[in-house]
Amino acid sequence: MLGECGMKARDRQALKKNSVQLLKDMVVDELLIQILQADDVLTEGMAETILNEPISFKRSSRLLLILPKRGPRAFSSFCTALRGTEQQHLCKLLMSFRDQEVREFCDSTLPLPTQECAVPAKRTHTQESMEMCLDVDSPGTTAVQPCTPEFYLSHCAQAYPMCSSPRGLALVVSNVRFEPKLSELDTRRGGEVDEEVLRRLFFELDFTVSVHKDLTVQAMRGCIEQFVQRPEHAVSDCCAVCLLSHGVEGSIYGIDGQLLELDWVFESFDNAHCPMLQNKPKMFFIQACRGEEMDGGVDQLDGDDQTQTSGCEQRDAGRDEKSEIQRAVREENESGRLRVKLPQRSDMICGFATLKGFSTAAMRNTKKGSWFIQELNAAVRQRARDTHLSDILVQVNGQIKEREGYAPGSAHHRCKEMSEFTSSLCKDLYLFPKYCPSN
Numbered sequence: 001m002l003g004e005c006g007m008k009a010r011d012r013q014a015l016k017k018n019s020v021q022l023l024k025d026m027v028v029d030e031l032l033i034q035i036l037q038a039d040d041v042l043t044e045g046m047a048e049t050i051l052n053e054p055i056s057f058k059r060s061s062r063l064l065l066i067l068p069k070r071g072p073r074a075f076s077s078f079c080t081a082l083r084g085t086e087q088q089h090l091c092k093l094l095m096s097f098r099d100q101e102v103r104e105f106c107d108s109t110l111p112l113p114t115q116e117c118a119v120p121a122k123r124t125h126t127q128e129s130m131e132m133c134l135d136v137d138s139p140g141t142t143a144v145q146p147c148t149p150e151f152y153l154s155h156c157a158q159a160y161p162m163c164s165s166p167r168g169l170a171l172v173v174s175n176v177r178f179e180p181k182l183s184e185l186d187t188r189r190g191g192e193v194d195e196e197v198l199r200r201l202f203f204e205l206d207f208t209v210s211v212h213k214d215l216t217v218q219a220m221r222g223c224i225e226q227f228v229q230r231p232e233h234a235v236s237d238c239c240a241v242c243l244l245s246h247g248v249e250g251s252i253y254g255i256d257g258q259l260l261e262l263d264w265v266f267e268s269f270d271n272a273h274c275p276m277l278q279n280k281p282k283m284f285f286i287q288a289c290r291g292e293e294m295d296g297g298v299d300q301l302d303g304d305d306q307t308q309t310s311g312c313e314q315r316d317a318g319r320d321e322k323s324e325i326q327r328a329v330r331e332e333n334e335s336g337r338l339r340v341k342l343p344q345r346s347d348m349i350c351g352f353a354t355l356k357g358f359s360t361a362a363m364r365n366t367k368k369g370s371w372f373i374q375e376l377n378a379a380v381r382q383r384a385r386d387t388h389l390s391d392i393l394v395q396v397n398g399q400i401k402e403r404e405g406y407a408p409g410s411a412h413h414r415c416k417e418m419s420e421f422t423s424s425l426c427k428d429l430y431l432f433p434k435y436c437p438s439n
Contacts, residue, residue: 007068008184011075014098018090019064026082026090028059035081040259041074042066043250071248072184073257142378144204145385146434156437159388159428160281160347161237165436168236168280170202171227172211173220175245175255183257185246193369194287197377198242205384205433207240208232217254221264228268233276238429240283241265244373247288249356262286270345278342281429283389284350287370349423351376351393356420372419375399380431388428393421 007015015022033051036042042050046066053059067074075094082091156162174195178185195211202209212223224241233239243265245252251259271278353372368374375396383392397419405415 007070007074008072010098011072012068014075014094015064015067018093018097021093022064022090023057023060026060026087027056027085028063029085032081032085035084036077039073039077039080041070041077043261069248071253071257071259142381144201144381144433145383147385147430147432149435149437151386152432152435152437155428155430156432159430159432160425162430162432163437164235164237165206166208166236167206167431168208168238168240169227169230169232170198170207170209170240170242171224172198172202172209172242173215173223173244174211174213174242175215175253177214178246178253178255178257179216183253183255185253185255185257188244188246190367190369191244193367194244194373197369197373198244198285201377201380202240205380205431214255216256217258217260220254220260224265224268228274231276233274233280236280238281238283239269239277240285241269242285242287244287244370247286247290249290252286252288266345266348266350269348271342272344277347279347281389281425281427282348283429284348285373285376286350287353287373290352290354290356346424347426349389349393349421349425349429351396351419351421353417353419355418371400371403371417372396375403375419384431384433388430390421390423390425390429393419397421 028050030051033042033047037044037047050059050062050066053062067078075098079091079094082088082094172195174191176188176191176195178187195213199209199211210227212219215223227241243252243262245254247253248259250263251261253259266284267273269277269282351372353370376393379392379395379399383395387395400417400419403417
């Protein structure tokens, strides 16, 4: 159903129940923040945000908001940081509360989830059944529909060139089984389905596909660095990267429980680090949690939808256009040749299984794979023949919005999810499947 990709419930509860005492007594200084950074619990940006708060109360408050979203190791790292800054009394307070919660839970008559006890317990038949039928409306798989010559000829002028065969390289990194000695993360049951779905999809779209499974963060970095440097990019029209794992906001997990920042991934493919893909579309698909809470949904109210457009204007960042043109002409005359410059990062589109900044979990069916990959696969197969990728991802959003979890008797019953995408594409990205224009 859902792997543990955020802080465990008992640890989160310990922070919540003792938050008043923590806000009152805790000292959040540079040493405490450095310890959390060294354990990859906080990114540099998070550390700066916390330390920039002017008073101790606000620093503590911001830290306590961030910690529950930073993975299953965040609680133990936080306790280590408290001990390292001579705040053992707060560490003891948290550990005592958590241990009491575990004892009460283990003594209860309820079945014990495997992730909540030091001794793994077998999953009951009821739990298994709920996990297997998380939803009942998964889309079927059909062959990729071909683009017609007429459609290609009428749309190719406004689109990215898409003539090479193969179209490009596709990389699928799928972490399903995590090292139990290095990580508390659960096996992503159903993850194997996603990786096979994506392999077949991109193969049918005429990509050269490579699949890498169960990698540590160091191995993930090495895999991506090698992929970026492959010479085939020079003669390809695009590339695709799919990352499937547990995650938190801005990062995904290796099987060793360490975090790989997505910004590093995008930077690896930017115009400076991957010149072979300059001006070519780069597609990213991220199937990972960006938090640990489920979206229970809200009731829709009757009535017309109302929208209001803003009156914003585009400006030129304060530059005087005439003087800029004159300066460019002077430079061209001096050098004899004006070199075209590109922004650091462009021509990228990234689909996320969940919303940025919203603590929701990426829903995954253990037999059919994740909702996001299911809908992406179905939409591309049916619509890529006459729809550009941005519109396809809008359609994926619409399908995800309509889905609900089906697990009666559990917290996951009627749960919701919402996907999103970001784009710096500069043209329409049509894949023109199964059509190769004659040269």
